[in-house]
Amino acid sequence: MLRFITRRLLQAIPTLLVLSILVFAWLRSLPGGPAGALLGDKATPQKLADLNHVLGLDQPIWAQYLDFLGRILSGDFGNSLASGDTVLAEIGRAFPATVELTVSALFFAIVAGIPLGYLSAKYRGRFFDTSTLIGTLVGVAIPVFFLGILFKFLFASGPFLHILPPSGRASIDIDATHVTGFAVLDGLLTGEYDASADAIQHLILPAIALGTIPLAVIVRITRASVLDVLNEDFVRTANAKGLAARTVRGRHVLRNALLPVSTTIGLQTGLLLAGAVLTEKVFNWGGIGSLMAEGIERRDYPRLQALVLLAAVVFVVVNVLVDISYGLIDPRVRVR
Numbered sequence: 001m002l003r004f005i006t007r008r009l010l011q012a013i014p015t016l017l018v019l020s021i022l023v024f025a026w027l028r029s030l031p032g033g034p035a036g037a038l039l040g041d042k043a044t045p046q047k048l049a050d051l052n053h054v055l056g057l058d059q060p061i062w063a064q065y066l067d068f069l070g071r072i073l074s075g076d077f078g079n080s081l082a083s084g085d086t087v088l089a090e091i092g093r094a095f096p097a098t099v100e101l102t103v104s105a106l107f108f109a110i111v112a113g114i115p116l117g118y119l120s121a122k123y124r125g126r127f128f129d130t131s132t133l134i135g136t137l138v139g140v141a142i143p144v145f146f147l148g149i150l151f152k153f154l155f156a157s158g159p160f161l162h163i164l165p166p167s168g169r170a171s172i173d174i175d176a177t178h179v180t181g182f183a184v185l186d187g188l189l190t191g192e193y194d195a196s197a198d199a200i201q202h203l204i205l206p207a208i209a210l211g212t213i214p215l216a217v218i219v220r221i222t223r224a225s226v227l228d229v230l231n232e233d234f235v236r237t238a239n240a241k242g243l244a245a246r247t248v249r250g251r252h253v254l255r256n257a258l259l260p261v262s263t264t265i266g267l268q269t270g271l272l273l274a275g276a277v278l279t280e281k282v283f284n285w286g287g288i289g290s291l292m293a294e295g296i297e298r299r300d301y302p303r304l305q306a307l308v309l310l311a312a313v314v315f316v317v318v319n320v321l322v323d324i325s326y327g328l329i330d331p332r333v334r335v336r
Contacts, residue, residue: 005324007056008323009320015316016316017132018027019312019316020072023308025299026305026308029037045072064082074318078304079302080302081300081303082298082303087306090303091288091306092181093181094286094287095287096242096286097169097181097286097287097288098201098283098285099182099273100183101206101207101210101279101280101287102210102269102276104203104273105206105207105208105214106268107207107211108211109211109214109218112215113219114218114222116219117219117222117223118144118223119132119222120132121226121227124227132219133274136215136219137189139212140217142212142244143278144213144276144279145282147209148209148278150281151208151209153168164205164206166283167284168202168284168285169183169199169285171194174198175195176192176195176199177192177195183195183196183202184196184199187199206279206280206285210276213268214265217264218323221260222257222280224260226253226254229257230253233258261323266318266319266322266325270314270318270319273288273311276289277293287309291303292304
């Protein structure tokens, strides 16, 4: 298993290098180049020449790339044009919020999606299967921002007034101690259980809104995968041998059906961690998505550069973890 994990990690290195080259090329393709982006309206030919010299942009392209790669590896992404703070510090403050929201959304999607997909396959063609498929189509079709606004109307200013908070990560009257940046975890670590409960209440609406599309995708992939496995010879053999239905479902059907489901979960994790821009904007969440939206509005290229690289790294890491999960679910994968 260790050799399998090492091989997957080594395979990720060329991918990250290619991604760094793409980001490097993107920065050089900006109107006026990186110096023009930094100077903005204050750019003059002399100022551009001076800043290009300071930034080393008058060096050969290979020397510029090595310098760019060295700064990335040392964690130097420069300062944000919007706030003046270091980009790394901004990401450090915002990333826990996005992780917390992503984990909650995926928990909702996985816990509800896999059982619904399995039951839909089990009762194929019946009312439960038909209603589940219709529900997944609706879940995929409704835009996340509209679903978020609808939830806010229903639970904050509509029929179910004040049942759940409409926005933010915590109530104004909650004086919580910040340790890790994860609101729920901080409350548990410091013994401020009222702060944890308040954070969970704030998580419910955005997590359900964000998890609706992954839920629909997981349900449909699980259903299709279970139907494929049910038609396999080894399942018919297990049933013919008289094995208990629970054993056949758990050991033979679900375990083999989880391979494509784990891929789907991994891809959805990467998408959500990369920044749920619309959900975070609707619920004023203050995570990576909010940073990305503000960076685009203000043309904050140092921030956008770091966020693009972060998104790429997240996707690569998640895919490596998915590959490792393959080896844990199906030992045959380790020797391929």
